[in-house]
Every structure is written in C-alpha cells, then in structure tokens.
Amino acid sequence: MNIKFKNFIWGVITLSVISSCDISDNKDVNPADSFLRIYDSHQFDHEIRPVDVTQTADNGYLFLGNYRRDDVDFLGTYISSVDEEGHFIRNTYLRDNNVHPVGKFLVLGGEHYFISMDAVSLQAYLNQVDDSARVVSTIGIGTTYPMYAENDGEDQFVLLSYSSVNRTTVLSLVNADGSITSQSAFGIGAGQEVEEPIIDHFTRTGRELPFFAGRSVDGTYYANGFYNYTLSLLFTDLSDNTPSGVIQGQLDQGGISSLLSLSGDNYAVARFNYGDQYANAIATLNTSGISSSTDIEGNPMLEWAYDEKVKMTTMTLGNADYIIIATTTKNQQIALHFYDNTGAYIAVDYLGFSSPYQLGAIQVTSDNGLAILGSTQVAGKFQRLCLFKKSESELNDLVQ
Template sequence: MKNQLKLTIAFQSLALLLGALCLLVSCDIQENNDAEPETLVRIFDNDRFNQGFIPIDVKQTSDGGYLILGGSRVDSSDFMGVYVLRADAEGNFVSDRLLPQSFVNPLYNLIQVGQEYYFFCMNNSNLNTRLMRIDEAGQVNEVSELPFSYPLYASPDQGANGFILLQYDRDALETVVHRIDLTGNATSSQGFEIGVGDFNVEIPIFNHLTRRGRQLPFLTGFTDNGTYFFNGFYNYTLSLVFFNFGSNEDVEPGVVQGFRDERAISALVHLSGTSFALSRYSFGSNFILPQVSLDPAGISSSKDLLGNPFPELVPDARILLKRVDVNGQPILLYASETRAKQIILLAYDAATGALLNTRRLGFSNPYEIGSFSATQDGGLVVVGTTFVAGRFPRICLFKLSPEDLQDLVAQ
C-alpha cells in the first residue's frame, strides 16, 4: 500500500512538472511567433507535382516584395520555359505565371531600369532572342525580337541605358557580343572566332542551354575606363576576353585563356584600374581570388592565377560574385554551393581582400544557389533551388536582415 501511495504521488508530481513545462513552452512559442524573425526562409511549393522550378534571378520591388525570374521544363522544347513568381515583403506567395511555351531559355540577369525589369529569353520556334519587360505587378510583355540565335548571358550596359548580350552564332561559329538599347535595337556588335580545334564547343554550349549539363560561367561587363569584357568561347577555349567595340579586327584582344571548358574563370568583378576580384575552377578544383591584377591588353592563362583553394565547394562550382555595401563598407560577396548541399556566402573586404566571414544557408533538404540581391533595408535576398522529398525542384528564398549581413562582415 505504501509503495502504491508513493507511486501515485510520484505520478502527480510528474504531471504537475510536465504541465508547467508545457505552459512555459507554449508561452515561449507564442512569443517567438509574435517576433519578427531575423532570417526569413520560404519554400515555394507547387501543385504541379511532376514539374520542377528553378530561380534565375531575384529583385526586390518598391513595395518590399520580391520578383523572381525562373525556369521550368515544358513539353514542347528541350529548353526551359520562362516562369515568373511574385512574393510579398514577408516572402509569402502572391502570384506566378508560366509563359506560353514559345518563350524559352530565360537568361541571367533580371535587370532593373527604373520601376521596370528586363530580361532576355529565346523564341522556341526560330531560336531568336527576345527582350522582355516585367512590371512590379509581375505582368510580362515582349519588347522586341532580335535576329540573334542562342543567347547565353545578359547584363546592364554602361549608364544603365541598355544591355550587353552574349550570343553563340552557330552558323559563323563565333561568340558575339551586342549592345542592345531599351527598345531592343542592337547599337553595336562584335564577333570573336571560336575556331576549329580538337574540342567541340557545341556540346558544352548546348548542355548549358538545355540545362541538361553543367552551367558554364558566361559573363559580360565593362571596366571603369570603358573597356568591355566577356567570358565565353574564343579560339575553342572558354576564356576571358577584353575588347572595345569597333576596334580593328587586326588588333588582338586581351585574353586570359582557359583550357577547353575544364579550366576557366567562374566569376569576375572589376574593382579599379587593372584590379579585379574573381574565382576560377580547374579540373574540379575551385579557387577564390578577391584581389588580382589582370592586363586587359595582354595574353595570359587562368592556370597562373593561384588563389585560395576551397575544397568544400562542389567540383567546378557555379559561383556568383557581387560587390555590396554594408554600412558604408564595400564588400565582395561570393555565393556558391557546398559538397554538403548547402548554399554558402563568403564575405571579403573589397579594400584589403581579407576574408571576413562565411554563412551557410539551408538544412535538411539539398540546396543550390540561384542568385542574390541587396535589399532596400540594407539586407540581402538569396534565392536557390531545393528538392522537396529529395526529388521535386522548388524555388526557395532566404531574406537576411541588416543585422544578419553585419554579422557576416564582422571579424
């Protein structure tokens, strides 16, 4: 009887303890729900269960929401269709649209001009390039169709009055760079011979275009003295090429040579003069160089650019590099994907080249980097691809607060 009484008292005490603990936890959960989370995370699931969605680029709109340019497989093409998603300031889904299947191959970047956003894609029928415009409500309109097949990459031109477009001319076997104005007219074009060698560039180019293989690090841009550059195939090698529009064809451009598509520069930002920040890959290894001098008029090889190896990145990693401002401090922000299937951010001091900090995003599911962009509050928005149940590609969004970003650059 005594033992039974002791047991009853013990159970009553345990019940009281568990009740108090549940009350404490429920209060804590309520407080956490009422608090604004520093890092917002969203995964945009979709009722099209057998269809995958990937992000191409993201921009914050004037109302604090997010406009995401993406891609999705379509039945009528080997190329990805064009997908546009709108989210509100809290990252909640607002609307989405999969464009008609005649619009395919959406290119990186989503380029903001005023309150409108532009991107390039391709006509699925004749393979011509299309310039598209999106307003802040996510409404998409075609601006113009250009007679350039197989577009590869686009970026803002000098003065934000147009675009730089990189194209593969299959007939001429050339890489061509175009300057395009806001109405879709080509104001300048320059072609660079790919040539015929022991390497068939068409295989990696089409694997890139169809997204059935490795995404190649095509790039375009310009330096502070007006020299243009592109990262693309030249002399049947993926190389960084410096040039001026309208220059004499007898004048050889400045080149940082790669080797086929197996060794190349993977990201690049011009700092000033001959100073650049970049990353490169070589036969599976990845290297980051936050400060390096390049001669835009010379001939060199990317293998001579040593840099810091990063074995935690996936082989031949896709790396994004942008210069962002954090409390007045210029920061070089690299984004990529680790072997552990997380998105990684690496912050470097733009003035000294010193590594400040790293941040990993994503857990449980595998994650791949899509793009990132600065936000109006001094934070950062990052979009990527995650795989729900390990098999369904879905777009994910991370919003880093200004405090998150300050922690990232703190030493």
C-alpha cells in the same frame, strides 16, 4: 526563433507547403528583415530552378527561373512575384516558344526586363515584366542563342550570345527597344567538338557553363565565352572583332566561373580547373594581353561543389566595404564568403539545413540586407525555389 510550417492550398487538390522563419513574436523586429521561404507549385512534376532575383518598387521580389518542358529541347520560362515578407503573390509559366531565360534581370527606364529565346528561330527576346510576374511585352533582338545580359546604364544593356551560323561568340550593346548599337563577334574555332558544349549548355544535355558579360568600372567590356577553341575571358572596346585581352581557360574544363570589377584592373575572381575551384577577392588581371586562367592566384575552395554557380557582389556594412562570394558547397548548403576591401577573408555564413540547397542568385536589398535566391528539394523529390532574406543587423554581426 521558431520554425513554423504554413500550409496553403493552390488549385483544387494540390497541397503546397511553404516553410518560413517566423519572427512575429518579437514586436521590435520587422518580419520583412529576415526569413526563409520555400515555394511549392501546383505543377508537381516541374523541377523549378533559379536564374535571378530582383527587388520591386514596393520592396517585394521578382524571381526568374526555368523548368523542364517535354515539348521543346530547351528549358521553359518561369516568373513569380512575392511581397516584401516573401509571401507568394503570383507566378507565370510561359507555354509558348519563349524559352531559355537568362540572367540578369535588367532595369531599363525604371521597368524590369529579362532575356530569353525563341525555341524555333533561336532569336533572342527582350521581355518586359511587371511586378506581378506578368510579361507585358516581348521584342525580338537580332541575335541568336542568348547567354547572359547585364545592365549598362539606364537605357541599354550588354548581351552575350552565340551565332551557330558564323560560329562566333557575340557581344552586343542593346537599347530598350531591342536595337543593337554596337557589336563584336569572336570566332570559336573550327570543328563540331568546339560547338558541342555550347549546344549542350542550351539543351541542358550537358554542363551549364559560366557564360557572363558586363562592363568594368574603367569602361572596358568583358565576356566569358568560347574563343579560339577555349572558354576564355575576353576584354574589348567593341571597336572590332579582335579582343584587346584574353584570359584562356582549358577547353571547357577550366576557366573563369565568376567575375566582379572593383577598380582599374582589379577584380574579384573565381575560377575552376578540371574539378578544382579557386577564389581571389582582389586579383589584378592582364586585360591587354594573352594569359591563362591558371596564372591567376587564388585560394583553393575545397568545399565548393563543382559546376555550381558562383555569384559575387559588394556591400557596405557599418563603415566598411565588403566583397561577397557565394556558391553551393559539396554538402549542398549555400555559402556566403565575406572579404574586406583589402581582400582579407573575414567570415562565412552557411544557409540551408536538413534538405539540399543550391545557389541561384544574390541581390543587395533596399534596406541593405541580402536576398539569396536558391532551390531546394520539397519532400525529397521536387526542385523548388527558395528565398533567404538576411537583415543588415545579421550581416553586421557576422563580419564584426
């Protein structure tokens, strides 16, 4: 396998370099199956960081990212599209008050959407985006400070947000037209010091916290946000403002960093506690009482970098099901950890070389491969997006 560097001119005077793993010399291999591409930008001073990736109907990809803006207190919204081989098509930098994009990409009625925020009113936005990375429509939602969104069926989604007026973590079910059908709000506690890490998360003057939400396979909704002074994992049926289960963290220094519902009360879990990181591919959680995240057993992940994103997914390879837990290592590589359906550790794959790499998101592709969106440093200075595509055959070889 040869590494080739291909140069493209974007704009008039800016030279952009895209590196890729070129397998075109092998006539039996589809170049869309496996590659690495790094995407530069004519906006040389922008540090672009990954938020999410999704696949389009023609097997290309949409990227959602953010970048630092000088004119507002929040990160700007960046969207780009590439074809099935990872070749750049188009990007969009939103320059208006549409800021702070959050994962995940939503698929509603066969169309792609994402959630962002108004920089002035702090209202959540639902944005429809086409396959060429153009925003088609923007609808306001009756919540503020959006934190995370996840599909809940074909026509609605789960939205996690924060109300600074009521000092509550808010979990909502929202339709494709932006209307809220159900909502619960959970108090974070009194005192400015409780709200401070939340606001710092939005302005990126502090740590990026692992806010997320979704629905378990048994129908219970969950939200990872502040409750009663602590970053906590909440379980609820959305019938009232009292969670049915709470897994408490340690203020903002400990808690759950990622979660994947498997069956019943069984979840894949990653957690952190004052700099230490732990992972458990199959853990049985207490979803109907009060417990602590430190009660969850897990293997110490000594190579994981602190405060980096942890992402999870499941996929079938051959006749076996696997759980994948991905994150960034201390030596700035992307690590993919594979577990079987009993929770036994099977293999690890490290992505990235030469330059530092950071994980953004992972997605199982239509050809049963993996798309891994991340970021890296171009010329040792500029944070840029990158896309790893792993083929099904590569993944099969890894877990055999």
